[in-house]
Amino acid sequence: MNALLDKYLMILNKLGPNSETGAEIEATTEEVAGALYCTTRNAKLVIRKLADEGLIRWRAGRGRGNASRLAFLAEKDDLLLDYAQRLSSKGEYKQAFELFQAYDARDGGGVHEKYLQWLNGHFGYSVDSSEGNEAVDILRFPVYYPILSLDPAEIYCAFDAHIIRQLYDSLIHYDYSSDRVSPGLAHAWDINEDWTEFTLYLRKGARFHNGREISSEDVNFSLERLRGSRAMSWMVRGVTEIELLGPRSLRIRLARPNRIFHRYLSSAGMSIVPHDLVEKDERFFIDRPVGSGPFRLNKWTADRLELSSNKDYYLGRAHLDRVVIAFMPEGLPSKYSFSNWRRFLFDDTSSVEEPGPEWTVMEELDKGCLMMTWNLRKPGPHQSSAFRKAVDLLLNRRKMIEEVGGNRVYPARGYTPTERTPVMEDVLDEEEAKRLLRESGYDGETITLSIYGMHGADAEWLSRRLAEFDVRLTVRKDAKTKIGDPALIASADCIMFEVVIARDEVCEVENYFQEGNFIKESLGADALAWVQGQVEDALGSDSAKERTAVFRRIEDKIRDDNEVLFILHKKLGTLAHPTVKGVELNYLGWMDFKDIWLEPGASSRSPSVTL
Incomplete structure (x- = not known):
């Protein structure tokens, strides 16, 4: 039926975009064939099928010079809405949006708003009883960017890391809020005196999603697999040997002391993969990953990612039965871009805009910042420290925050916000910046700024701001799927x-x-060598305070040398309806799906959460 509806809309758009429903217009079989890009023979078959389905009325012209009469019987907006809802219900979200872009020439209003309102009810937390006697708890929400990889060895983005943590498990678990480690796949471990040997003991009964028990051979394979050109190879750069002591025990030896290596072992990048499946067909495994985490992969397409709970998870099954993540097409018109959709969804927009006293409101500063790096390996005006300093002094972060808006809250002078961040003065000196521009010899050359799928509003604001001082900055929007591409990185200023x-x-x-x-x-090259040497020394220190001091010294140097530009901090926030429990932000700024649950007896369409 979907293919037939497509053909109906194609003919309507071409031959009768302004015709009234049920009113006849003149049309020929050749014109229908042209609208469908097919032969007249196939056009006749389509006309017959559309008529049989009651979508059109066709009266063939009799004799030469007598045109046929065509009436469109299905109202376009109703058909578009119903068709889009059918596609979305099957998880084909991109096709639904493409449907409007292809067949609805009007700008906003009407059917668009109806579809968006329907989506607000479709997304969120729901209970589905249509799949048998047992109710199924489902969480649906959209994201505006693709998942780049579900391979623990190839992580560049926080969202990828979050999903990987739902699918896989690590040897050790780390609680960011309490700064404590706890058992994961390893139920116990020993660390030698100088932190160069880590002996781990795997728990019995922890299994991959295919039912096979996890062994020390899987751990050895997972860590060794990181070596080489993998994105996460840096995590094993100090590992000299992995000794298998038995089927559930092993020892990892390091070349140098590393006082936080146990926290490496808790990261998404060191998730444990089944050696036999990866060795058999790595490409197949990457597309259809099998882990041991609280959720297993059901489906991963261009439209959506579907996860289902791992009922045999060794730390207890998730309360949710299914998670459906919809991938929205890139470059959607603004009418589709509800900021409340950024991470989790709700059912009632009015409830979110003005939450009642029963709603739980949680807010915190993002553990990071928006920043910019200067490519000091590429020739250009930015090779001048005076030029880079001038850009810093011209930025006017508070004005940027005010004008761009959203969840941007404070100017940044480092990676993470501190207790002084809310009251910290912005660095702004336009006259000194002008002097530095003259000193740098800048002569109007164009600076290329690369962004990857996001931060368009920030980048365009910066371009306009610098243009006020005759600094030409052009924004290049690179595909997020190209993150880590050395050629793209090298080509940007x-x-x-x-x-x-x-x-x-x-x-x-x-x-x-x-x-x-x-x-x-x-x-x-010189700056990187100095930084890496400082880090290596810091990792051997048994004092967390000393390690922190080293990292702050590095941060201060690359900022004061104008090698990076720290721009602003953002705020993360969530609203949770009282019927939805277990809603907390994790260290990646997302919510662990395993912990979310609906209060017994609550409405099957309760408002859920929004970030």
């Missing part, structure tokens, strides 16, 4: 992106060692 320092030291190490990381790939 600067890159704007958002860094998440979710695990403090571990994330900062990643910034300076990960291949394809914007910061690591942009620093000059």
